[in-house]
Amino acid sequence: MAIIHGDFSGHKEKPKKNGKEKDNKPAPLYQLHVSLTFSDPLIWRRILVPGEITLHQLHQVLQLCMGWSGTHKHQFYVGKIFYDMDPGKNDNGRYHEADYDLQTLEEAMKWCFIYLYDAGDGWEHEIALEESVAPQLGQKYPVVVDGEYAAPPEDVGGVHGYTEFLSLMENSEDKARRRIMEEWNLSDFDPFHFDCRKINDELKEYLWIK
Structure with a gap:
């Protein structure tokens, strides 16, 4: 699992709580x-x-950006600390993700920022903080501005399972392909299709006006 992006030896510093030690900026x-x-090819947003x-x-x-259901467990690895939704894990270097916002984790995000979803399939996402940008007047956020390729079907078996799935799709006469496409209701699935407008329409529920 490619999650080490720097030297994290030494003392673990507890992250600041959401809303604590903020200025008025x-x-x-x-x-x-x-x-x-x-x-x-690389699937990205x-x-x-x-x-x-x-x-x-x-x-x-992220779930909306990938078109997934959010029904499986997940966790973030930011800097050198794990965050998840289990309030009983606030020891051993793990913290509740609802208590921490991005601006309090900015420095840690620059070192390492990983989103892990569904331990069974092992969907690992590398998140790079590219830059801080000026908001556009009247624009609502969050918003997807670019990306490539459709996200894999959620329970296809991870990256390796998806590779096998794509191989099956190449042979329209393959019985296994037809069975899978019918069972999963994927007759219209296009691995090359990225619908930015559709994702942004679904993101409207989570908008913040800047």
Whole structure:
């Protein structure tokens, strides 16, 4: 699992809580590049998100960007600390993701920012903080601004399972392909299709006006 992006030896510093030690400056607007690790060709999204959203809200945004259901467990690895939705894990270097917003984790995000979804399939996303950008007047956030390729069907078996699935799709006469497409209702699935407008329509529920 490719999650080490720096030297994290030494003392673990507890992150600051959401709303603690903030100044009066407006929250930043972050440009994030989200890529599905080991996908080939690379499946990625570029999104703009306000700095005041929590990691849990970012989880919801990422699920919409990938077209997934959010029914499986997930966690974030930011800097050198794990965050998830289990309030009973606030020891051993794990913290509740709803308590921390992005602007309080900005420095840690620059070192390492990983989103892990569904331990069984092992969907790992590498998130790169590309830059802080100026919000456009009248624009609502979060918003997807770019990306490539459709996200894999959620329970296809991870990146390796998706590779096998794509191989089956290439043979329209293959019985296994027809069975899978029928069972999963994927007759219209196009692995090359990325619908930015559709994703942004679905993101409207999570908008913040900047």
